[in-house]
Every structure is written in C-alpha cells, then in structure tokens.
Amino acid sequence: MAIGKNSKIELKTAEQFRLMKEAGLILSAALDTAVAAAAVGVSTAEIDQLFAAELAKAGAKSNFLGYYGYPATICTSVNEQIVHGIPNDRKLEDGDLVSIDGGAIIGGWHADSARTVIVGSADPADVELSAATEAAMWRGIAAMASASRVGEIGDAIDDFVTEKYGQKFGIIEDYTGHGIGSAMHMDPDVLNYRSRHRGPKLRAGMALAIEPLLVRGGIANRTLEDEWTVVTEDGQRAAHWEHSVAVHPGGIWVLTAPDGGAAKLAPLGVKPAPLP
Ligand code: MF3
Numbered sequence: 001m002a003i004g005k006n007s008k009i010e011l012k013t014a015e016q017f018r019l020m021k022e023a024g025l026i027l028s029a030a031l032d033t034a035v036a037a038a039a040v041g042v043s044t045a046e047i048d049q050l051f052a053a054e055l056a057k058a059g060a061k062s063n064f065l066g067y068y069g070y071p072a073t074i075c076t077s078v079n080e081q082i083v084h085g086i087p088n089d090r091k092l093e094d095g096d097l098v099s100i101d102g103g104a105i106i107g108g109w110h111a112d113s114a115r116t117v118i119v120g121s122a123d124p125a126d127v128e129l130s131a132a133t134e135a136a137m138w139r140g141i142a143a144m145a146s147a148s149r150v151g152e153i154g155d156a157i158d159d160f161v162t163e164k165y166g167q168k169f170g171i172i173e174d175y176t177g178h179g180i181g182s183a184m185h186m187d188p189d190v191l192n193y194r195s196r197h198r199g200p201k202l203r204a205g206m207a208l209a210i211e212p213l214l215v216r217g218g219i220a221n222r223t224l225e226d227e228w229t230v231v232t233e234d235g236q237r238a239a240h241w242e243h244s245v246a247v248h249p250g251g252i253w254v255l256t257a258p259d260g261g262a263a264k265l266a267p268l269g270v271k272p273a274p275l276p
Pocket residue numbers: 063064065067068070074075083084101102103112113209
C-alpha cells in the first residue's frame with residue numbers, strides 16, 4: 001500500500017456490515033462447536049468435519065476450503081505449529097495446545113476468527129501464552145475505538161505484550177491481521193508490532209481482522225513441506241486468537257462475537273456500538 005493512499009481499502013455499507021455480522025455469528029457458533037469437540041483422542045480432521053457441518057447447516061460457505069487450494073474448512077495448528085496447520089487424523093493428546101482458525105461467507109461477505117484451546121491437563125505456561133495472546137488481541141481491538149491510524153493497533157498489541165510479559169513471549173512478525181469484506185484477505189495489513197509505518201487512516205466502513213500470534217520462544221519460523229503449516233524453528237509452542245471487527249459511524253463492533261465484544265472490551269473502557 002502506497003503511503004498516504006487509502007484508495008485500495010474497501011469501505012462497507014450498513015447492509016454489507018449486516019451480512020458480515022451474519023457470517024460472523026455463524027462462524028462464532030461453529031467455533032463454539034469446534035472448541036467443545038477438541039479433546040484427548042479426537043482428531044483435528046473430525047473437528048474440521050463438525051465445523052464444516054455447522055456452516056452447511058447455517059447456509060454459510062467456507063472461505064478457507066479451496067483458498068489457493070487449501071483442503072479444509074479450518075486451520076488447526078497444534079503445539080509448535082503457529083498458523084495454517086492442516087487438519088489430519090492424528091488424535092489430540094493430553095496437554096496439546098491447538099489453535100482453531102475458521103471462516104464463513106454469507107451473501108459474498110466474509111468473517112474470519114480464531115481461538116486457542118488446550119486439551120486435557122494444561123501446562124500453566126501454555127495457559128499463560130494463550131491468555132496473553134487473547135488479551136493482546138483485545139488490546140488491539142480496543143485501540144480501534146480511538147485510533148486515527150491502523151498502526152496504532154500494532155502499537156497497542158506490542159506495548160501490552162512487552163509491558164506485561166517482557167521478553168517472555170515473542171510476537172510473530174511474518175504474519176499479520178488484514179482487511180476483510182468481499183474477500184477474506186484485503187488491504188490493509190494490520191501489524192501486530194510497533195512500526196515506523198503508521199498505516200492508513202482508520203475510517204468508518206473499514207473491517208479488520210485482528211490476529212496476534214505469540215510464541216514462548218523465538219519468532220523464527222518456517223513452512224513445512226505441505227506448503228501451509230508454519231512452525232517455530234525452535235519447536236516452542238505458539239497461540240493464535242482472531243476476531244473480525246467493523247468500524248462504523250457509531251463506533252466499533254466485533255462481528256465474530258455475539259455481544260460485539262462488549263464483555264471483553266468493558267474492562268478496557270470501550271463500549272462497542274451496535275451496527276446501524
Ligand atoms: N484465517 C487465516 C488467516 O487470516 C486464513 C487461512 S487461509 C487458509 O491467516 F487457506 F488456510 F484457509
């Protein structure tokens with residue numbers, strides 16, 4: 001994106017946001033099902049089937065399936081897998097940490113959201129990693145309520161992680177949040193860290209997917225032979241949380257949360273505004 005130009009950013013109408021919210025609520029319910037199903041002895045392919053069935057039942061299409069040839073409706077990234085893990089027949093084991101990332105389309109309008117869950121007896125360090133990632137996501141979302149530029153989202157995420165956890169957790173820099181709307185991945189990129197690039201102006205009509213990826217070790221990563229699964233170089237574990245968020249004339253609304261984010265944003269002093 002050329003500096004100072006907003007021309008490539010899609011601005012949504014009220015009706016388009018309504019469809020995105022519909023997709024977001026179906027996605028939220030399907031993720032509830034997926035998260036509830038994640039347990040010791042269950043395979044990630046079985047979770048994918050349950051998620052796919054929920055979308056179909058609700059009349060939504062998957063934006064993941066067939067995306068550059070992607071073979072499933074969710075990404076399941078287990079342990080040292082950071083993002084874009086492909087569901088398979090391996091059964092989840094006690095203490096596995098799995099991020100479940102899914103999406104849905106209604107009437108051509110997209111939603112994208114991810115949660116991390118730990119099955120069986122959790123390592124407290126994994127619980128803290130996932131909690132830090134989720135909290136960082138909410139800091140980024142809260143920043144959207146008052147930010148004048150997209151770069152302030154990354155500032156908020158980065159400052160929170162650094163101030164609360166010091167060097168304990170790393171923020172992956174090779175993958176970012178993104179604009180979302182008539183396609184899943186659109187301009188602008190939403191960095192999860194502080195940068196000199198302040199980004200485009202944040203304007204009513206924009207929708208952004210906020211999705212920090214945090215690791216217990218170093219941020220170096222590589223993609224496996226399957227050309228999708230991204231893993232940490234040092235084998236340490238990673239967590240991923242994501243919501244799709246609308247900026248509209250009245251304020252912000254989390255499209256992939258049934259309450260628009262109200263419960264999680266209240267402690268941060270932000271009250272989401274219902275879409276017009
Ligand atoms: N939600 C994922 C992201 O924004 C997109 C997954 S693309 C897929 O990174 F092809 F893997 F589905």
